[in-house]
Amino acid sequence: MDSRDLYQQLILDHNKSPRNFGELEAPTHSAEGFNPLCGDHYWFYVELDSSNLVIKKLSFKGDGCAISKAVSSILSQSVIGKNVLEVKELFSCFREMLLGQNLAEKLMEEQKKTLGKLFVFEGIRKYPSRMKCAMLPWHTVIAAIENKKLAESESVY
Amino acid sequence: MEENIKLKFTATQHAVNGKSKNSQELLPAENLASEISTASAPAGFNGDVSPEDLNKAIDEALKHNDFSQLFPTLKRSFHGRRLSFLDNASGALKPFTVAQAVLKYYLNNGSNAHRGVYQLSMEATSMIEESRKRLQKLLNAERPEEIIFTSGSTDSLNQLAQSLIRSKFLNEGDEIILTAMEHHANLIPWQRLKEENGVILKFVEVSDSGELKLEHFRSLLSKKTKLLSLVHISNSIGTINDINTLIKEAKSIGALTAVDCAQSIAHGGIDVQACRADFIVFSLHKMFGPTGLGVLYGRYSLLEQMPGVRLGGGGILDVTLEKTRFSGLPSRFEAGTANIAGLLGVIPAINFIESLGMDRLLKREEIIINYALKQLQEIRFLRLVGRARKRAAVFSFVIDGVHAHDAGSIFDDLAVAVRVGHHCTQPLLNRLGFKATIRASFSCFNTLSDVDRLVEGIYKAKEVFSS
Ligand SMILES: Cc1ncc(COP(=O)(O)O)c(C=O)c1O
Numbered sequence: 248m249d250s251r252d253l254y255q256q257l258i259l260d261h262n263k264s265p266r267n268f269g270e271l272e273a274p275t276h277s278a279e280g281f282n283p284l285c286g287d288h289y290w291f292y293v294e295l296d297s298s299n300l301v302i303k304k305l306s307f308k309g310d311g312c313a314i315s316k317a318v319s320s321i322l323s324q325s326v327i328g329k330n331v332l333e334v335k336e337l338f339s340c341f342r343e344m345l346l347g348q349n350l351a352e353k354l355m356e357e358q359k360k361t362l363g364k365l366f367v368f369e370g371i372r373k374y375p376s377r378m379k380c381a382m383l384p385w386h387t388v389i390a391a392i393e394n395k396k397l398a399e400s401e402s403v404y
Numbered sequence: 405m406e407e408n409i410k411l412k413f414t415a416t417q418h419a420v421n422g423k424s425k426n427s428q429e430l431l432p433a434e435n436l437a438s439e440i441s442t443a444s445a446p447a448g449f450n451g452d453v454s455p456e457d458l459n460k461a462i463d464e465a466l467k468h469n470d471f472s473q474l475f476p477t478l479k480r481s482f483h484g485r486r487l488s489f490l491d492n493a494s495g496a497l498k499p500f501t502v503a504q505a506v507l508k509y510y511l512n513n514g515s516n517a518h519r520g521v522y523q524l525s526m527e528a529t530s531m532i533e534e535s536r537k538r539l540q541k542l543l544n545a546e547r548p549e550e551i552i553f554t555s556g557s558t559d560s561l562n563q564l565a566q567s568l569i570r571s572k573f574l575n576e577g578d579e580i581i582l583t584a585m586e587h588h589a590n591l592i593p594w595q596r597l598k599e600e601n602g603v604i605l606k607f608v609e610v611s612d613s614g615e616l617k618l619e620h621f622r623s624l625l626s627k628k629t630k631l632l633s634l635v636h637i638s639n640s641i642g643t644i645n646d647i648n649t650l651i652k653e654a655k656s657i658g659a660l661t662a663v664d665c666a667q668s669i670a671h672g673g674i675d676v677q678a679c680r681a682d683f684i685v686f687s688l689h690k691m692f693g694p695t696g697l698g699v700l701y702g703r704y705s706l707l708e709q710m711p712g713v714r715l716g717g718g719g720i721l722d723v724t725l726e727k728t729r730f731s732g733l734p735s736r737f738e739a740g741t742a743n744i745a746g747l748l749g750v751i752p753a754i755n756f757i758e759s760l761g762m763d764r765l766l767k768r769e770e771i772i773i774n775y776a777l778k779q780l781q782e783i784r785f786l787r788l789v790g791r792a793r794k795r796a797a798v799f800s801f802v803i804d805g806v807h808a809h810d811a812g813s814i815f816d817d818l819a820v821a822v823r824v825g826h827h828c829t830q831p832l833l834n835r836l837g838f839k840a841t842i843r844a845s846f847s848c849f850n851t852l853s854d855v856d857r858l859v860e861g862i863y864k865a866k867e868v869f870s871s
Contacts, residue, residue, distance in 0.1 A: 248483050250864070259869065285809040285824065285840060286825060312808075376813070377809075
C-alpha cells in the first residue's frame, strides 16, 4: 500500500489551510467532538436560518490528524447552504463510501457525483483504523444540529 | 540476517514424530495434542521443547541475530514487507513455546482447577500452583501466597486500591503520593478513592526531560502520607525511575509503597526483597506471556490483613445466606474461574526470559537504545519526548508537521508497527506539551535493522506531508 493514495494533495492542502476554521459569531447550534484514542478534538459551530432547517454558516476549530481536519474542512464547504436532511443524506453516502463493498460502476458514478470533493477520502477504505478519524467531524456536525453537546466517533472494524 | 536459520535438533525423546512408535502408545487425546503442538512448532522443533532445546534455539537466535524461529509472528509480512514489531510496551510477541502450552491445556485437559477431586482437575490445579511458584522465584518473593493472579496490571491496581480502603489501611484525609508520569491504570483507581472515600492525591512533578523531581517528592512527604504508588519504567517515554530511593524515603515515614512494574518486569525485572516494595503489579503479556493475566504481589503480613475485592465462587471457607467467612491467601483474592490456559503459558514465558538471561536481554536492548538515540537525534525535524538519563528502549517522538496518527498509517504501510496517541498517559504528555506522540518500543528480539526501518518511516512521513 502506498500512503499517497490516502494522503491526496487535496487532503494535504485542506490539512495545512483548513477552510471555515474558527468560531462563528452567533451560532445557533454547536457541539464538541472527541476521539479519545487518538486525541482528535473539534468544536463545530452551526448557524441555521430562521426556518431552523438550512445551514447558513458553519465553522469549526480544534486539532487532530490530517484526515479528521481535512474532512472537517471539506465537509464545511459541502454542507453550507444545504438543509439538515440533505446533510444527513450526504453523511450516509460518505459513510457508505468508506464502508461499502465495491459498488457497481453506475452506483459508483452516482456516489462520486453526490460526494463531489468529499470523494477524495475514498482511499480511507483500505485503512479501517482511520475511519474513526473521518467520521468524527460528521458525527459532531449532526450532534450540533440535534442539540447534543458531545459527540464520539464510531468504531468500524 | 534475514535468511531462515534452520535449527536442527537431535532431540531425543522429544523427537516424537506423530507416527513414531512412541506416539502410538499415547492415549488418543494426547496423541492429538502432541501432533498439533508439533504442527504448530517451527521447523526443527518436535513436540515439547526441552530446556536444552530452548537454550540452543536462543543461542542460535543470538548468533544469527534472528529470533523468528522462536517468535513465529516475526515471520509475517504486510504489503510485501517483513514485519518490524515496535509495540512491545503495549504487549510483547510470544515465543511459540507459550502458545504451545496454552494449546496443550485445551487439548489435553480443559477442566477447572481448584474444584474437582478427579485427576484432570488436580492436574490443572497443580500446574497453576507451579506457575505461581515460578513467579515467586522470578520476583524473589518470600512466599507463593504473595503472588495473586489477576487479569492484568489494571485489575491488580483496581483491586489494590479497593482492598486498601476496605482494610482501613487508607482512610479519609490520608494522602497518597502518585506521580505525573503514571499510566491511567495507576491513576484512575486512586481518583475513585478520592471521590468516594475522601483520600487526598498528591503528584510528584516531572521535569522537562521527563524525570521525576526528587526534591518535589520530598516536599510532599509528611505524616499524612500513607501510600506511595509509582511507575517503575514509564510506558510512554521510557524513563527508569529510581524506585529504590523513593521507596526507602516513603517507608522511612511509615508509608506503604506500590510499584507498577508493567514495563520493568521484562526489561530488568524486579526483586521485591531488594527494593522492599510492599506491593507490585505487572501484566504477563508484557513479559512474553498470554494476554489478560497479571499479578498483584503483596507482602504477606499486609495481604493477610486485606479483604478480597472480587467475591463469589472460591475464596471462601463457608457461606450462609446471611454471611460469608473468607479463606486465606491467595484464594481470597482469586474468586471465580481463572484463565487456566493462560496461566500455563507463564512457565514457558519465564523459561524464555531465564534461558536468554536478563543480562543478555538488557545488553541487546542497550545496543538498540544507543543506536536509536543516535539515529533519532540526528533528525532535525524530529522531537524526542522524554530524554531521561536512565531510560529503557521506549521512544516517544513527534515529527514536525505530521500528526502522530497520520504517521502511524504511513508506518503501517511500511509494515512497521508502532503505537500512536497518548499511550494511556494523557497527563504526562500534557505536562510535556503534547497531545499525541509516536512510540517505538523495542524488545530483545528486535534488531538494529528495525531501527533503520523506523527511521525510513520517519523520512517517508515527512516527505508525504511536505508535498
Ligand atoms: C506502566 C503500565 N501500567 C499499567 C498498564 C496496564 O496493563 P494492562 O493493560 O495489562 O492491565 C500498562 C500497559 O499498557 C503499563 O504500561
